[in-house]
Amino acid sequence: MGNILILEETTKNPLTLMGQRAGVCWGGNITDREKNYKRGLECLKSGHGRVMEYVNVEMVLDGYSARVIREWYTHIGGAPTRLQASTRYIKYDNFEYIVPERIKKNEEAYKRYTDMMESISNTCKYLEEELGMPREDAAMLLPLGMSTKVVDKRNLRNLVDMSHQRMCNRAYWEYRVLFNDICKALSEVSDEWKYIVDNYFVPKCDISGVCTEKKSCGRVGKKED
Ligand SMILES: Cc1cc2nc3c(=O)[nH]c(=O)nc-3n(C[C@H](O)[C@H](O)[C@H](O)COP(=O)(O)OP(=O)(O)OC[C@H]3O[C@@H](n4cnc5c(N)ncnc54)[C@H](O)[C@@H]3O)c2cc1C
CATH class of the missing domain: 3.30.1360.170 (Gyrase A; domain 2)
Structure with a gap:
């Protein structure tokens, strides 16, 4: 890992x-x-x-x-x-994340989990690139995972x-x-x-x-x- x-x-x-x-x-x-x-x-x-x-x-x-x-x-x-x-200087529109084994093993849980991560990633990108929000504000969405x-x-x-x-x-x-x-x-x-x-x-x-x-x-x- x-x-x-x-x-x-x-x-x-x-x-x-x-x-x-x-x-x-x-x-x-x-x-x-x-x-x-x-x-x-x-x-x-x-x-x-x-x-x-x-x-x-x-x-x-x-x-x-x-x-x-x-x-x-x-x-x-x-x-x-x-x-x-840093969550201010590094771009996180395509961040890597941990997937727990128990989630990996459950097809639906895995899909929900990865969809959510993708959604966060896309929203960060949208806020920054389309709406001109500073990265330090978009970074508020980043997950603990x-x-x-x-x-x-x-x-x-x-x-x-x-x-x-x-x-x-x-x-x-x-x-x-x-x-x-x-x-x-x-x-x-x-x-x-x-x-x-x-x-x-x-x-x-x-x-x-x-x-x-x-x-x-x-x-x-x-x-x-
Ligand atoms: C199963 C488990 C569940 C946990 N759940 C939670 C949780 O829900 N929320 C949470 O916040 N944390 C949680 N923790 C973390 C835990 O509460 C401690 O914060 C963590 O273990 C670090 O504290 P420590 O005393 O082990 O280490 P350190 O803080 O590194 O301390 C080591 C030793 O140094 C000495 N020491 C350190 N600071 C001082 C000081 N100021 N004054 C005097 N002596 C000092 C003491 O002798 C201490 O035993 C959990 C840990 C485990 C293992």
Whole structure:
């Protein structure tokens, strides 16, 4: 569906970097790569979350819906930042959009859905080209299902925390797809990233051992059980 581009400013070896930063405070030998790696791993295992804030992740999220990006923006811990494709400068008379699988599978739903998208697209074009309305006004019609592009920057601590919420089966399906794409893209950056993704990007029930959601998916027992 969408695409994740990990930018070169992303920390290549997050464990080594974390160990190097922690080593400064502990009077350790920060010129030894192996020692930095081991120290970083220990920090992570011990839950010294502050060191995760030195690990930078910069990426382009492309082709996900404006709706899921709206949810993405709720993760504000650690003051992440981002830029999003403009609805004033980019022409949207032929915008791309997400079609959920359940809609794709139902012939009538699919037709209604795509007809509506086409109608919005045509109306945007008509307002702009025939009636001379400014694009920023026509853009008011754009749906949450349209796909968008974001340049995003945040730290590892924020992403680990996000994984607990968004790898939960109760999270919106597109967010789970998006998060899975991020896991895959980061795992390909280095072995250190693969280790972190495999072991620390987990749903919140893996941390607490119980389900804290009101409506449980049943993966683990509820707290009150
Ligand atoms: C199943 C599900 C349903 C949802 N439904 C809705 C919904 O209907 N409407 C909606 O708006 N959102 C909804 N959300 C989003 C959710 O409410 C949170 O906004 C989202 O998960 C981001 O918040 P966070 O605490 O997880 O992350 P962050 O905001 O990134 O916070 C991470 C951690 O940082 C710390 N922190 C962050 N900010 C502060 C602060 N100001 N002061 C002190 N500590 C701070 C806290 O320890 C926090 O736990 C839903 C999420 C899920 C998974």
